[in-house]
Amino acid sequence: MQSFVVLLRRIQFRIITMPPIIRFDHVSVIAHQKTILSDISFALFPGEKAVLCGKSGSGKSSVLRTLLGLHPIKSGMVYFQEQPLTPVSVQVIRSCAAYIGQEPMLGAESVREALLLPFQFKSHRDHRPTEAQLVEVLQRLQLPANILSQESNRISGGEKQRVALARGLLLGKKLYLLDEVTSALDAESKRVVFDVFSDPHLTVLSVAHDPEWLERCGIVFELEAGQLTQVRRDGNT
Amino acid sequence: METLDIELPRMALLYGLCLLPWLLLWLIGLRLSRDIGISILRMSIQLALVGIYLKMLFDLNHPWLNGLWILMMLIVADLSILKRAGLKVRYFALATFTAIASSIMFSTAYLVILVIQPTHYYDARYIVPLAGMILGNCLQGNVIALERFYSALRKNEHEYATFLMLGATRWEAVRPYFRDAIKAAINPTIAGMATMGLVSLPGMMTGQILGGSEPWLAVKYQIAIMICIFTSTTIASIINLKLSLNIAFNAFDVLRDEVIEKP
Known part of the structure; x- marks a missing residue:
């Protein structure tokens, strides 16, 4: 009972002090004449770590893709920092969020080029990291400095994910959308990734099956056939 | 002769x-x-x-009639380009027409008015075959450009989305595919110019020689037509792809499914 009261206070505190970073309000999405999300509502506050779980095809990745404006919304509304998702605000979401998939696309020949790729774009051109910053972020993710000169299609899936994550950190992203990242990681790299996300400033919305990952996430959203069936916060339903 | x-x-x-x-x-x-x-x-x-x-x-040899003939060739080329590139006519017809019409008119006018300078600039003997030849080659280039670009985009959907997520604008995110498509469109012309006369005698030159022209004159016309083909193919493919970017994507920079003809 006591813990319930604590939880309620925490939720209340959050509602009063800061708006949710992501809010889905009765969102339905249809793609290729098929309903992929149906009446989804949830909110995620800054610093929270959440995981979407459910069978394959339940719509987990679609939640991430919808937030990024990659699926047109049929009804309901997605809010990012309480701003409705529009062609203008989607640019803000895309600039704040890092999306990392199971086999991330690095989009460049070498790892160095991959890390520097976003800094060719107008939006980041003035924030090009120094060599020391590159090495530092690689160290943080326990990647050797000599990986910079390796070809990006020659490195392992786990390394690719850590490079993609490094790129997100270099861009100063605060929101991480992780689609099945743990599946390609060995125990050591998984620990490194967990450490990075223990930072209270980073918000995580992930898709995973891994029990260890689920345990570490404070919030679990369960999806079934495009519907949100259960929400658990800090182990409570 | x-x-x-x-x-x-x-x-x-x-x-x-x-x-x-x-x-x-x-x-x-x-x-x-x-x-x-x-x-x-x-x-x-x-x-x-x-x-x-x-x-x-x-x-x-009436200017309006000659113009009408060129207009008809442009319309047929427009439809043919979109059909062969697998894109829906009702979305792209105007964009493709604008691209080919402007580039063909520009390069044909340049060639006829500034370079050849016939008594009447609208002389059918010059503008009809020249515009036709330039258009025929330009058509090939535009088919390649559109087809390559949109199939690369669909094939690399995930990579394109990654670029967007990394802060690229739509134009920045499509640029690698854009460059590849334009390169593929103009490569045959560039390669053709490099081997011209070595592998085979070019069609227009052969035609002129058979028609009784001096080989030197035929050579000059062949050079003229190749330069115009190269110019108009490059201009048309770039304008065409650029205009199509405003049509093929939704406001969230996602490629619209409905603009592509289902195979």
Whole structure:
């Protein structure tokens, strides 16, 4: 009972002090004449770590893709920092969020080029990291400095994910959308990734099956056939 | 120097030459009689009609009529480009038309008005075959550009989305595919210029020599037409792809499904 009261206070505190970073309000999405999300509502506050779980095809990745404006919304509304998702605000979401998939696309020949790729774009051109910053972020993710000169299609899936994550950190992203990242990681790299996300400033919305990952996430959203069936916060339903 | 006419009996003799490949194909077990027959018949009828039309066009030599003929060629080219590139006509017809019409008119006008300088700039003898040749080559280039670009985008959907997520604008995110598509579109022309005269005698030059021109004059015209083909293919493919970018994506920079013709 006591813990319930604590939880309620925490939720209340959050509602009063800061708006949710992501809010889905009765969102339905249809793609290729098929309903992929149906009446989804949830909110995620800054610093929270959440995981979407459910069978394959339940719509987990679609939640991430919808937030990024990659699926047109049929009804309901997605809010990012309480701003409705529009062609203008989607640019803000895309600039704040890092999306990392199971086999991330690095989009460049070498790892160095991959890390520097976003800094060719107008939006980041003035924030090009120094060599020391590159090495530092690689160290943080326990990647050797000599990986910079390796070809990006020659490195392992786990390394690719850590490079993609490094790129997100270099861009100063605060929101991480992780689609099945743990599946390609060995125990050591998984620990490194967990450490990075223990930072209270980073918000995580992930898709995973891994029990260890689920345990570490404070919030679990369960999806079934495009519907949100259960929400658990800090182990409570 | 007049070109020798081919009289009717000798035309029949010419058609007779087809019997040889037909027989060879039949002997190796390829039953293509129907296809061969239809193709030869179509070629003959289509060219006969063009012959009649061109004869009329040249006799009248009226600026509006010449313009109308070029307009018709542009419309047919427009539809043909989109059909072969697998894009829906109702979305892209205007964009493609604008691209090819502006580039063809620019390069033909440049060639005729500034370089050749005939007495009448609208002279059918110059503008009709020149615009036609430039357009024919430009058509190939535009098919390649559109087809390459949109198939690369669909194939690399995930990579394109990654670029967007990394803060790229739509233009920044499509640029690698854009460059590849333009390169593929103009490569045949560049390669063609590099081997011109070595591998085969170019069609227009052969035509002029047969028509009685001095080889030197034929060479100059061939160079002129190649430069115009190169210029207009490059301009048209770039304008065409650029205009299509405003049509093929939704406001969230996602490629619209409905603009692409289902195979």
